[in-house]
Amino acid sequence: MSAYPRTIAVGYDGSPDAVAAAHWAMATARLLGAHLVLVHARGMLGRLDRRDPRTIFAAPVADLVESTGFDPTRLSWHDTDGDACSVLLRCAEAPVFADLVVVGSRGRDEHAGMLLGSTSLQLAERSPVPVVIVPTSPGA
Amino acid sequence: MLIVNDPLDDLGHEDPGHPERPDRLVAVRHAIAQLDLGGDQVNVAARAATRTELAAVHEGAYLDELGAFCYEGGGDIDEDTYATYDSWALAQVAAGAGLVVVDELRRRGEGVGFVSVRPPGHHALADRAMGFCLLNNVAIAAAALRGDGERVLIVDWDVHHGNGTQTIFWNDPDVLYVSTHQWPLFPGSGVASEVGGPRAVGATLNLPLPAGATGDVVRRALDEVAAPVIEEFAPTWVLVSAGFDGHLADPMADFALSSGDFARLASWAASFAPRDGRLAFFLEGGYDLAALRDSVTATLAAALGDSMASEGETSGGPGEEQIRRSMRERASSLELVRDQLADGAAP
Numbered sequence: 001m002s003a004y005p006r007t008i009a010v011g012y013d014g015s016p017d018a019v020a021a022a023h024w025a026m027a028t029a030r031l032l033g034a035h036l037v038l039v040h041a042r043g044m045l046g047r048l049d050r051r052d053p054r055t056i057f058a059a060p061v062a063d064l065v066e067s068t069g070f071d072p073t074r075l076s077w078h079d080t081d082g083d084a085c086s087v088l089l090r091c092a093e094a095p096v097f098a099d100l101v102v103v104g105s106r107g108r109d110e111h112a113g114m115l116l117g118s119t120s121l122q123l124a125e126r127s128p129v130p131v132v133i134v135p136t137s138p139g140a
Numbered sequence: 141m142l143i144v145n146d147p148l149d150d151l152g153h154e155d156p157g158h159p160e161r162p163d164r165l166v167a168v169r170h171a172i173a174q175l176d177l178g179g180d181q182v183n184v185a186a187r188a189a190t191r192t193e194l195a196a197v198h199e200g201a202y203l204d205e206l207g208a209f210c211y212e213g214g215g216d217i218d219e220d221t222y223a224t225y226d227s228w229a230l231a232q233v234a235a236g237a238g239l240v241v242v243d244e245l246r247r248r249g250e251g252v253g254f255v256s257v258r259p260p261g262h263h264a265l266a267d268r269a270m271g272f273c274l275l276n277n278v279a280i281a282a283a284a285l286r287g288d289g290e291r292v293l294i295v296d297w298d299v300h301h302g303n304g305t306q307t308i309f310w311n312d313p314d315v316l317y318v319s320t321h322q323w324p325l326f327p328g329s330g331v332a333s334e335v336g337g338p339r340a341v342g343a344t345l346n347l348p349l350p351a352g353a354t355g356d357v358v359r360r361a362l363d364e365v366a367a368p369v370i371e372e373f374a375p376t377w378v379l380v381s382a383g384f385d386g387h388l389a390d391p392m393a394d395f396a397l398s399s400g401d402f403a404r405l406a407s408w409a410a411s412f413a414p415r416d417g418r419l420a421f422f423l424e425g426g427y428d429l430a431a432l433r434d435s436v437t438a439t440l441a442a443a444l445g446d447s448m449a450s451e452g453e454t455s456g457g458p459g460e461e462q463i464r465r466s467m468r469e470r471a472s473s474l475e476l477v478r479d480q481l482a483d484g485a486a487p
């Protein structure tokens with residue numbers, strides 16, 4: 001096992017929290033020379049709307065790449081069916097093999113408050129690899 | 141004899157364009173009408189489940205939050221799940237419907253129960269709504285039975301894994317949770333190595349199957365892997381999380397099941413009820429209305445010992461290799477957890 005993460009996985013659903021997490025993960029991956037995998041968990045309705053996250057989120061991800069100076073050839077997507085927590089927990093396994101998982105402090109739907117539970121806390125409790133929880137800057 | 145709850149006043153729980161919609165219960169009412177049971181159908185009035193009954197499964201803070209969220213007008217809870225002003229009241233009645241159907245079965249000591257409700261329940265966790273589900277209806281009924289000393293088998297044949305039900309009874313040796321589901325698929329849990337908590341090792345049994353799975357594959361998984369475990373468990377009650385989104389026509393997933401397959405699954409589940417009056421089906425998913433209607437008719441007819449499937453059973457789909465793999469994964473996981481327990485370590 002390397003002293004530094006070689007593959008960083010970051011949960012990405014387009015929310016301000018996810019953008020903050022992806023920015024941190026991308027900047028860190030650049031410093032460490034690591035690969036970065038943007039992980040998109042597709043919910044039940046995602047089966048009816050099969051748009052590719054690479055397309056949906058092309059513009060904000062391009063902005064992140066530019067602002068962090070990250071090498072886009074080291075960037076990939078993992079788009080899979082599931083609840084965000086389950087999907088991120090499995091990122092330590094094939095095919096992602098992440099050795100660090102990064103998430104925003106809340107999901108997309110913070111207005112629903114605790115009805116959603118907290119993906120980041122569940123993940124931190126159960127993940128087999130280190131987890132970084134990135135807070136959204138105030139007012140974001 | 142079929143024991144079913146009165147139709148719910150569910151029109152207020154709707155999000156235009158969302159597949160979990162009031163027309164689903166219209167389709168189910170047609171399904172029940174197709175059975176043409178006359179005096180062999182008993183309708184019972186549903187009531188709201190009490191706070192105590194809900195709290196046997198759900199955390200008090202979650203119940204408070206869900207009620208407050210609805211009274212403020214509701215909205216999207218996550219990308220899949222919505223609630224409206226009326227949803228809190230409806231969800232409590234949906235949970236209560238399961239309790240009154242079970243009570244009526246106990247009072248009569250005969251019949252087959254059908255809990256015709258929405259929103260569905262099996263994804264709802266103790267402290268979290270998800271996957272279209274707000275309150276876990278089948279778990280609330282199972283918890284009530286378990287509180288009376290019963291040993292409850294929950295068979296979940298919805299195409300999605302019932303992560304909520306599994307988690308709620310994870311460490312409960314008196315509830316055996318058996319699920320067949322497509323994998324990978326939402327919610328992402330339900331691999332065979334998930335076998336239950338330290339006090340209930342083996343009381344969770346997952347049979348993940350690939351897209352395209354047909355009836356013969358689902359039955360083989362249940363017969364070869366689940367049946368011996370259920371026989372050893374010896375349930376006193378059988379509750380079925382009956383989702384019909386595994387039908388070939390359903391847009392939410394990729395199983396290839398027919399109404400005839402659901403009839404066969406219903407007979408299979410019924411065979412584990414120790415006697416008449418100990419079997420109830422809870423509506424979970426099912427989003428193609430014609431497939432839902434015909435599958436509910438076929439299921440209930442089969443459970444009542446009749447045959448009304450409009451489609452034959454299916455066969456020849458993939459999954460044989462997955463069943464073998466699941467058996468191996470379950471066996472090694474059971475061994476690992478038992479070794480850890482023997483060593484005194486928390487698994």
Ligand SMILES: [Zn+2]
Binds near residue numbers: 425
């Ligand atoms: Zn389902």
